[in-house]
Amino acid sequence: MKNPYIPIEAEVKMARFESDDHSLKTIDLKFVDGDIFDFIPGQFCEISILGRGEAPFGIASAPSEDFLRFTINKAGVVTTGIHHLDEGDKVGLRGPFGNGYPVKLLEGKNIVVVSGGFAFTTLRSLIIYLLKNRDKYGNITVIYGARRPDLLLYREELKEWEKRQDISLFLCIDWKFGSKGPLEEPAQPGWQPINLKEPSKTEIKKGVKRFTAFVPQLVSAVKPSQKDAYAVVCGPPIMLKFTMPVLREIGFPSERIYNSLERRMKCGIGKCGRCNIGSKYVCKDGPVFSLKELEKLPKEY
Amino acid sequence: MKRVSKKKFYNRLNELIGQYSVYAPCGDKIEEIKDVSELSIDGLLTRLPSKTYMFPQNEELFRWDKGKKIEVNIPDRKSILFGIRPCDARAIATFDPTFDTEEFPDPYFQKRRKNTIIISMGCNEPEETCFCTSFGSGPFDASGSDLLLVEMEKDFLGIGREEILELFGFEEGKGEKDFEEIKTQAEKKVEKINLKGIKEKLDALRETNFFKEISNKCINCGACTFLCPTCYCFDIEDMERVDGGKRMRNWDSCMFKIYTYETSGNNPRRQEELRMQQRIMHKFNYYPLLYDMYGCVGCGRCVSYCPVNFDIREIIKLINNAN
Amino acid sequence: MIDKIRKEAKRILEEGIVDVVIGFEKGSIPLKSTPVFIEKPEDAEKLIWNKFCENNLARYLRRFKGKKVGIVANGCCSRAIVNLIIEGQVNRDDIYIIGTPCEGMLSRRKMLKDGKSEKNVDDSYLYINCKYCSHRNPVIYDYLVSEKIEEKPAQFPDVEEIEKLSPEERWTKFREEVNKCIRCYACREACPMCYCEVCFVDVNNPKWLEGGFAESDVEFWNLGRAFHLAGRCVDCGACERACPMEIKILNLTRKLNKDVKELYDYEAGLDIKQKPLLGEFRFEDKEEFIR
Numbered sequence: 001m002k003n004p005y006i007p008i009e010a011e012v013k014m015a016r017f018e019s020d021d022h023s024l025k026t027i028d029l030k031f032v033d034g035d036i037f038d039f040i041p042g043q044f045c046e047i048s049i050l051g052r053g054e055a056p057f058g059i060a061s062a063p064s065e066d067f068l069r070f071t072i073n074k075a076g077v078v079t080t081g082i083h084h085l086d087e088g089d090k091v092g093l094r095g096p097f098g099n100g101y102p103v104k105l106l107e108g109k110n111i112v113v114v115s116g117g118f119a120f121t122t123l124r125s126l127i128i129y130l131l132k133n134r135d136k137y138g139n140i141t142v143i144y145g146a147r148r149p150d151l152l153l154y155r156e157e158l159k160e161w162e163k164r165q166d167i168s169l170f171l172c173i174d175w176k177f178g179s180k181g182p183l184e185e186p187a188q189p190g191w192q193p194i195n196l197k198e199p200s201k202t203e204i205k206k207g208v209k210r211f212t213a214f215v216p217q218l219v220s221a222v223k224p225s226q227k228d229a230y231a232v233v234c235g236p237p238i239m240l241k242f243t244m245p246v247l248r249e250i251g252f253p254s255e256r257i258y259n260s261l262e263r264r265m266k267c268g269i270g271k272c273g274r275c276n277i278g279s280k281y282v283c284k285d286g287p288v289f290s291l292k293e294l295e296k297l298p299k300e301y
Numbered sequence: 302m303k304r305v306s307k308k309k310f311y312n313r314l315n316e317l318i319g320q321y322s323v324y325a326p327c328g329d330k331i332e333e334i335k336d337v338s339e340l341s342i343d344g345l346l347t348r349l350p351s352k353t354y355m356f357p358q359n360e361e362l363f364r365w366d367k368g369k370k371i372e373v374n375i376p377d378r379k380s381i382l383f384g385i386r387p388c389d390a391r392a393i394a395t396f397d398p399t400f401d402t403e404e405f406p407d408p409y410f411q412k413r414r415k416n417t418i419i420i421s422m423g424c425n426e427p428e429e430t431c432f433c434t435s436f437g438s439g440p441f442d443a444s445g446s447d448l449l450l451v452e453m454e455k456d457f458l459g460i461g462r463e464e465i466l467e468l469f470g471f472e473e474g475k476g477e478k479d480f481e482e483i484k485t486q487a488e489k490k491v492e493k494i495n496l497k498g499i500k501e502k503l504d505a506l507r508e509t510n511f512f513k514e515i516s517n518k519c520i521n522c523g524a525c526t527f528l529c530p531t532c533y534c535f536d537i538e539d540m541e542r543v544d545g546g547k548r549m550r551n552w553d554s555c556m557f558k559i560y561t562y563e564t565s566g567n568n569p570r571r572q573e574e575l576r577m578q579q580r581i582m583h584k585f586n587y588y589p590l591l592y593d594m595y596g597c598v599g600c601g602r603c604v605s606y607c608p609v610n611f612d613i614r615e616i617i618k619l620i621n622n623a624n
Numbered sequence: 625m626i627d628k629i630r631k632e633a634k635r636i637l638e639e640g641i642v643d644v645v646i647g648f649e650k651g652s653i654p655l656k657s658t659p660v661f662i663e664k665p666e667d668a669e670k671l672i673w674n675k676f677c678e679n680n681l682a683r684y685l686r687r688f689k690g691k692k693v694g695i696v697a698n699g700c701c702s703r704a705i706v707n708l709i710i711e712g713q714v715n716r717d718d719i720y721i722i723g724t725p726c727e728g729m730l731s732r733r734k735m736l737k738d739g740k741s742e743k744n745v746d747d748s749y750l751y752i753n754c755k756y757c758s759h760r761n762p763v764i765y766d767y768l769v770s771e772k773i774e775e776k777p778a779q780f781p782d783v784e785e786i787e788k789l790s791p792e793e794r795w796t797k798f799r800e801e802v803n804k805c806i807r808c809y810a811c812r813e814a815c816p817m818c819y820c821e822v823c824f825v826d827v828n829n830p831k832w833l834e835g836g837f838a839e840s841d842v843e844f845w846n847l848g849r850a851f852h853l854a855g856r857c858v859d860c861g862a863c864e865r866a867c868p869m870e871i872k873i874l875n876l877t878r879k880l881n882k883d884v885k886e887l888y889d890y891e892a893g894l895d896i897k898q899k900p901l902l903g904e905f906r907f908e909d910k911e912e913f914i915r
Binding site: 329332348521523524527573605606614 | 679697826
């Protein structure tokens with residue numbers, strides 16, 4: 001009988017720190033026996049460290065890659081255990097869980113990806129998938145920001161995408177040592193500041209990709225068109241709070257804005273009863289929900 | 302009606318104790334008995350509900366040794382669960398939509414469910430706190446049991462599956478009229494609260510002050526959830542030892558503050574009224590919406606044991622009046 | 625007495641002295657009174673006071689931070705309020721205490737088992753801590769509902785019974801009682817002094833105890849809670865009354881209260897100018913146990 005609670009043994013093939021302060025670590029896993037399972041971008045896995053516990057993490061690698069990549073923020077018991085891992089160490093893995101991004105629904109449409117901080121993990125999976133199947137999709141716009149350049153994830157991929165013509169990438173940072181509040185000069189050399197009083201009037205010259213701004217302000221400045229477009233927004237609550245009004249003003253309706261939610265999870269398969277919002281379980285019916293679905297559920301966040 | 306003498310029934314049960322593991326109420330909870338003389342079904346309901354058998358409070362999911370090799374042991378014995386009440390038996394069926402799914406089967410629950418014969422005892426004398434008739438059920442509802450016994454002076458009447466009736470030597474006999482009499486008397490004692498349209502009424506009360514007002518006196522202790530036969534929330538915890546360890550599944554409660562607490566410090570259900578809303582909506586709105594069955598069987602344990610007398614029957618009446 | 629409670633509650637609500645009055649009303653099951661939160665003056669008619677008002681209402685005070693609260697308090701409840709003031713959890717100015725001298729609460733479980741009803745209210749069913757209560761009058765109040773009644777000195781015959789047993793007998797008795805525990809934490813939530821944002825059982829790092837039924841964990845939980853209440857417990861009995869498994873928690877807490885009285889001549893919650901027992905060092909403190 002299939003047992004969904006038993007983790008499968010996986011080996012760490014690569015482990016590196018992403019940020020200068022060592023708060024973010026990326027690990028690549030491969031199963032000890034067998035190939036990686038098939039999954040959809042946006043799904044998550046439960047990583048087990050036997051003796052410490054288990055926690056859910058979004059899959060950052062795309063289905064076409066032959067490893068499973070995760071980026072983990074050091075916060076509690078399990079994540080600290082993962083931060084101590086090195087190449088060759090073994091962990092347990094359960095998955096893939098969740099519903100993933102609606103990649104079939106997005107076919108033929110324009111896609112606007114908005115993200116902040118280390119919520120970008122599953123979006124790397126989505127963007128690589130979209131680029132691998134480029135002819136199935138319309139315009140792809142990616143707006144991604146973090147506090148400092150070293151807190152932006154997957155900088156190698158970002159550098160590559162900056163150069164590509166078939167994807168419009170916009171990055172932003174907003175923190176400069178010693179400053180308090182929104183910046184009028186570049187936070188770092190090469191990161192152009194925007195019109196703080198009226199972000200939507202910022203002039204974006206062709207080829208300029210790096211800005212000093214908060215993510216919602218950059219979305220205002222870029223003004224991605226809502227025509228035939230779907231928005232996928234993934235970020236910390238404060239970013240979501242200020243980005244939603246901007247998207248609404250541009251004209252995105254609730255059924256064309258998608259969020260990936262997070263909740264404390266234990267079983268990951270809709271049984272322990274803890275991650276539900278109303279009658280939907282974030283682990284089983286989510287974590288990706290359209291804003292229209294969320295409007296019908298209790299406002300518990 | 303099928304009928305057998307108590308003496309014959311208990312003798313047969315004793316004989317089966319070798320082939321089957323027999324579990325029955327012993328005081329506070331349900332335990333395995335090795336001989337019929339150990340039975341003690343005094344009192345109507347055991348304090349701890351029937352779920353302690355199908356879904357134990359601490360269950361080992363798997364264990365590992367020093368080399369981190371995982372070992373799974375799921376008990377796989379033919380069993381008889383005897384002497385629980387019809388409400389407790391029906392409660393086991395409410396676990397099925399969650400635990401017995403095709404996509405993610407729960408083998409720990411499924412194996413026990415498949416291997417167990419449920420024999421329940423009808424309630425000749427329901428308690429003041431019972432309200433099972435509100436759910437279209439009653440003190441002699443056989444749905445959920447493989448065999449329902451009706452206790453007479455020297456005999457048992459039996460309602461249930463043919464094979465089980467045969468197994469215990471039931472034969473055709475009188476008793477139809479007596480049974481009707483006992484049933485009517487018992488049903489009169491059970492409070493029947495009006496549940497018509499409760500799902501829609503709760504939908505209308507969402508995001509209003511209603512839950513804040515009623516949840517003032519609840520102390521969020523978790524006693525109701527632990528004693529409830531349909532509550533199934535659990536926590537997964539690793540127990541580490543020097544030479545290996547175990548991963549355990551323990552009961553948890555949606556009434557605890559840290560139930561939804563995230564490591565970042567965010568807690569979507571920090572306020573008491575949100576947790577109360579979750580409990581009542583889960584039992585009377587979400588479960589009916591998803592599976593067309595209520596998350597409550599009307600056993601009344603929460604009413605008897607709540608330290609501050611938070612009475613779900615009173616709350617339902619308030620919900621009915623609120624609209 | 626009940627009329628006076630209702631009248632005073634109505635008055636303080638009408639005059640805007642408080643936003644809400646916490647008291648008791650009739651319960652929905654026999655021999656039970658249940659907490660009620662009165663916000664409208666006309667609802668003050670619901671308030672009652674009888675020998676089944678067994679919860680400690682001070683438990684709710686922290687929920688109403690920032691509001692003015694009226695509370696119907698007997699001896700142990702008022703002591704809990706004093707403790708909360710001493711520990712900085714509530715402001716004296718935010719509370720209006722309607723003090724009710726109390727002759728003790730009756731054990732509804734024992735009465736129901738013996739088939740008694742409200743008509744045969746019988747003092748032989750008094751809870752143990754009510755039987756030996758030494759603070760039957762409220763120690764702090766803004767309005768006293770009836771004349772103060774006679775106080776008896778603190779006595780612990782129930783604890784002395786157990787102290788007479790040998791260590792092995794005591795250990796067996798303790799294990800038997802405490803192993804019924806199902807870790808539902810009703811005792812912790814019912815207690816007005818258990819208000820820690822993160823209780824020691826819920827701390828994950830370091831993990832002091834696990835969530836299972838290992839005997840050592842269950843014993844650690846009960847002992848740990850009793851010790852965290854040393855010098856703070858007001859002997860209201862709410863913990864034992866809330867326990868669904870009917871564990872005799874008072875055996876532990878009353879023993880600690882007896883020790884605290886004998887070693888340091890201290891009883892919790894008597895005066896808002898008191899210092900917390902374990903937060904103060906006095907030169908007269910006995911030191912024989914330090915070797």
